[in-house]
Amino acid sequence: MVRRKDIDGSESVPCFYGKELRWKREAAGLTLQQLVEGSFYGQSHLSEIERGQRRMPRGLAEHVDRVLKTDGFFARRCEDVRKAKARGHADYYAEVVELEERAQDIEEWTPDLIPGPLQLEPYIRAVVHAAHPTEAEERVAEKVSARRERAWLFEDPQSPETWLVMSELVLLRPILAPAEMAEQLAHVVEVARRRRFIPQILPWNVGTHPFMMGTTRLLTFDDAPPLMYTEGMYSGQVIDDPNAVRQYSKAYDRLRAAALPSDLSLKLIEKAAEDYRKGNHPRGLEQGQVAHEQLQQR
Structure with missing residues (x-):
């Protein structure tokens, strides 16, 4: 059995957010596929969010909050993640x-x-x-x-x-x-x-x-x-x-x-x-000359 790689939440804001998402999902006893059911996103998308590799779209964050009953936590924090991933860019x-x-x-x-x-x-x-x-x-x-x-x-x-x-x-x-x-x-x-x-x-x-x-x-x-x-x-x-x-x-x-x-x-x-x-x-x-x-x- 392949050992799952842990997420270092101290590495960045996206990694902290992703680690918290995985913890809440697993505490609820849900797989990636079960959590995204009813949304417009796939399980690979959610997996990359949990690993801190992709930003959480607000629509998906709201869906996750409803399913996990997290009182809007992920929707409120997804903007923080967006700003962190954008650091260094306009x-x-x-x-x-x-x-x-x-x-x-x-x-x-x-x-x-x-x-x-x-x-x-x-x-x-x-x-x-x-x-x-x-x-x-x-x-x-x-x-x-x-x-x-x-x-x-x-x-x-x-x-x-x-x-x-x-x-x-x-x-x-x-x-x-x-x-x-x-x-x-x-x-x-x-x-x-x-x-x-x-x-x-x-x-x-x-x-x-x-x-x-x-x-x-x-x-x-x-x-x-x-x-x-x-x-x-x-x-x-x-x-x-x-x-x-x-x-x-x-x-x-x-x-x-x-x-x-x-x-x-x-x-x-x-x-x-x-x-x-x-x-x-x-x-x-030069004008007219073949390269x-x-x-x-x-």
Whole structure:
């Protein structure tokens, strides 16, 4: 018989909440499946909440309170758990952190920056300081830690499959010293070669194209309709309207068609890292020149 792993309630607020939930459920003599009966959630969802790995939705918390007769305890405390899981992230991004954990596939467009889960500490600090120049070091360190914790999205074998389109301008606009920029881009290549995500570079001179705006992400799920997330500098929005999501999805297909193939994109990132390592500034793709021809000439 496999021994059940205990939950360390001192580890975090979500773990404390989950341990209390398990204790109340077992004291009532209920299995996970019995407790979720009559709700819209499955037993795996509840199991992850008990292990501190997922936030308790308010509707499920209210259902649990009714079944366990806990006088609203779990509904009152689920907001505390949400805030704890969101620590280090902007308020508007808290829901997205949870959605990432449930997603089956993610398609992302980043016109200005390397995606957060691929960023190393110097890059994260540069981005945070640019947006929040007076941020205290304690808060900066918290944001660095929170963003590095999301590295699993591109590195874990169990992570969602991700298709990533980045503007070539991300490579050409150094926000770090050359040596650090080289290390950052080399990290992107290293992770990409593990084949957990498919990278494509959109040439800087491609002209008009879909998503000529901020970061956009399409998330699809096994057990729920797809969602679109768009983000600006100080705000973000989850879009769940089916017609709008369908439009975004078709636009993303057109964006991928305009971008370079994955193998050439990796070579371009690799070449940019090499240029920075040598103290040179990468040259962008030239108008009318095929990417692989230009890469061969360099």
